[in-house]
Amino acid sequence: MGERHRGSSSAAGRAAWLYELRRENERQEDATDTANEPYWRETDDAHRVYVDRLLSMLPPGGSVLDAACGIGRYVGAVLASGRSVMAVDASAVHLAKTQASFSDATIEKHDLQDLPYRDRFDGVMCVDAMEFVPPEDWPASWSGSETLSIGRGGCTSRSSWCRRKRSAR
Structure with missing residues (x-):
C-alpha cells in the first residue's frame, strides 16, 4: 500500500511540475528579446520544403492549423497559398506579433497539448516545437489534440529541431 501511495504522490508531484514547466516556458517565450526576432522570422530550405509539401496536399481554399506558430514564421506562406490559417501559440507576445504581421x-x-479543435482543419502543422513538450504530453500533442483537429481526409505534418534535416526528405 505504501508503494502505491508514494507512486501517486510522485505522479501528483510530476503533474504539478509539468504544469509549472508549461507556465515557465510561456513566461520565457513572452520575455524573448526582440534581438532574436530576425532569426525567428527566417525560413530555411528544409522548412520551406516541409511547409510547401504540406500545402500541396491540401485542397485549394482549405484551412490550416499552425500549432505553436511562434511569431508567425509560416503564416504568410499559408495565406499566400490561398488557404486560411488558425495560428495558435502559448505566448501572448508571439501571437500579438503574428497578428500585427x-x-x-x-x-x-x-x-x-490542449488544442480544443475537433475535425476542423484540412491540415495541421507543428514546426520545431515538440522538443519543448515533456514526454508525458507527447500523446496529447502527437496523436491527440493535433490529430483530432484534422477533418476527414486531412493531413498533419510535424518536425522538431533535432530532426529538421530529415523532415524535408
Whole structure:
C-alpha cells in the first residue's frame, strides 16, 4: 500500500511540475528579446520544403492549423497559398506579433497539448516545437489534440529541431 501511495504522490508531484514547466516556458517565450526576432522570422530550405509539401496536399481554399506558430514564421506562406490559417501559440507576445504581421490570420492562445479543435482543419502543422513538450504530453500533442483537429481526409505534418534535416526528405 505504501508503494502505491508514494507512486501517486510522485505522479501528483510530476503533474504539478509539468504544469509549472508549461507556465515557465510561456513566461520565457513572452520575455524573448526582440534581438532574436530576425532569426525567428527566417525560413530555411528544409522548412520551406516541409511547409510547401504540406500545402500541396491540401485542397485549394482549405484551412490550416499552425500549432505553436511562434511569431508567425509560416503564416504568410499559408495565406499566400490561398488557404486560411488558425495560428495558435502559448505566448501572448508571439501571437500579438503574428497578428500585427498577418491581419488575415485567425489567432488563438492555447498550449500545444490542449488544442480544443475537433475535425476542423484540412491540415495541421507543428514546426520545431515538440522538443519543448515533456514526454508525458507527447500523446496529447502527437496523436491527440493535433490529430483530432484534422477533418476527414486531412493531413498533419510535424518536425522538431533535432530532426529538421530529415523532415524535408
